[in-house]
Amino acid sequence: MKANRLYSVLTGDLVGSSKFQFDERSSVLAELERFLAAISHDFPDIEFARFSRYRGDSFQMVLSPPKLSLRVGIAVRASLRAIPLRKPDRHIRDVRIGIGIGSVDSLPDGSVLQGDGEAFHRSGRTLDEMKDPLRLQVRTPWPECDAELDVECSLLEVIASRWTTAQAQATVKEMMGLTQGAAARDLGISQPAVVQRLKKAGVWAIIRMCIRYEELLDRAVIRQEGQGAL
Numbered sequence: 001m002k003a004n005r006l007y008s009v010l011t012g013d014l015v016g017s018s019k020f021q022f023d024e025r026s027s028v029l030a031e032l033e034r035f036l037a038a039i040s041h042d043f044p045d046i047e048f049a050r051f052s053r054y055r056g057d058s059f060q061m062v063l064s065p066p067k068l069s070l071r072v073g074i075a076v077r078a079s080l081r082a083i084p085l086r087k088p089d090r091h092i093r094d095v096r097i098g099i100g101i102g103s104v105d106s107l108p109d110g111s112v113l114q115g116d117g118e119a120f121h122r123s124g125r126t127l128d129e130m131k132d133p134l135r136l137q138v139r140t141p142w143p144e145c146d147a148e149l150d151v152e153c154s155l156l157e158v159i160a161s162r163w164t165t166a167q168a169q170a171t172v173k174e175m176m177g178l179t180q181g182a183a184a185r186d187l188g189i190s191q192p193a194v195v196q197r198l199k200k201a202g203v204w205a206i207i208r209m210c211i212r213y214e215e216l217l218d219r220a221v222i223r224q225e226g227q228g229a230l
Contacts, residue, residue: 006221007048007062007104008069009115009123012076012097014057015135019091028083028093029057035079036061039072042176046072052112060112060123066101067214073097073136074206075175077160081168094135098126101140101217133157138213142220149216152209159202167201170194174203175210 014032017025036059040049045068051061063069080093102118122139130137134157138149163171173183173194180198184191198204 005064005103006066006101007064007117007119008066009100009104009119010059010061010063010069010073010076010097011100011123011127012059012095013055013127014080015094015096016091017057024086024091025057028080029053031083032059032076032080032095035076039063039075043068043072043075044177050107050110050112054113060115060120062104062107062112062115062119066119067217069099069101070138070213071175071210073099074156074160074210075172077135078163078168078171078175081160081163082165082172084165096127096130096134097136098123098128098130099136099138100124100126101138133161135160140217140220141224145216145220149213152212156206156209159205163201167197170197171201171203171206174198174207 014025014028017028020028033053036051039051039061040046043049045065046063048064049061049072051059053059061072063072076097077095080095083093085092100119100122102122104115104119105117107115118141126137126139134153136156137153138146140146140149169187170183173186178186180191180194184194187194
């Protein structure tokens with residue numbers, strides 16, 4: 001880890017896992033772990049990503065650069081909602097994720113669960129204090145950023161809670177930065193079908209939110225560095 005550098009920590013847990021049948025729960029958690037393990041490869045701009053699972057249905061991930069944490073968090077949620085529902089198991093697959101931005105003071109031997117620092121504290125508290133119907137919330141060192149992001153995360157929930165399996169599948173590809181042509185090949189559908197899924201999923205609005213999130217963090221960091229130089 002680099003000193004005086006900001007990281008993001010994502011702390012999450014599977015929603016309603018106690019209602020799942022054993023086989024269903026196991027397959028959903030396996031998909032979650034597979035997706036988390038592939039993030040550093042599937043998101044080309046990720047510099048550092050490491051995760052651990054704990055308490056069976058919970059996970060924690062350290063990520064850099066932190067401005068990509070929202071895209072990753074949305075993609076993690078979409079990856080689970082993209083799992084086709086099976087009869088008689090009809091429970092929506094989803095996770096709650098608290099994103100914390102800040103310093104990481106230690107990560108002994110790369111073990112995420114032994115990590116410490118502001119980002120860990122913010123992430124854990126955010127998940128613990130999250131209220132329904134929110135499934136994703138962010139806390140940064142800057143209250144003015146948090147106030148705006150609370151509104152945007154509430155609007156995100158209105159959109160994400162309505163995703164169908166097909167829409168979630170296309171959303172994952174978009175969050176990864178794939179072209180619509182590449183997404184079509186991966187999903188085995190036509191490019192116009194991808195466009196329709198993304199449109200119905202409200203991804204155009206989610207992309208605007210992600211861009212705004214990245215701008216907020218960039219500006220806050222620049223402002224903080226400028227104040228530190230005085």
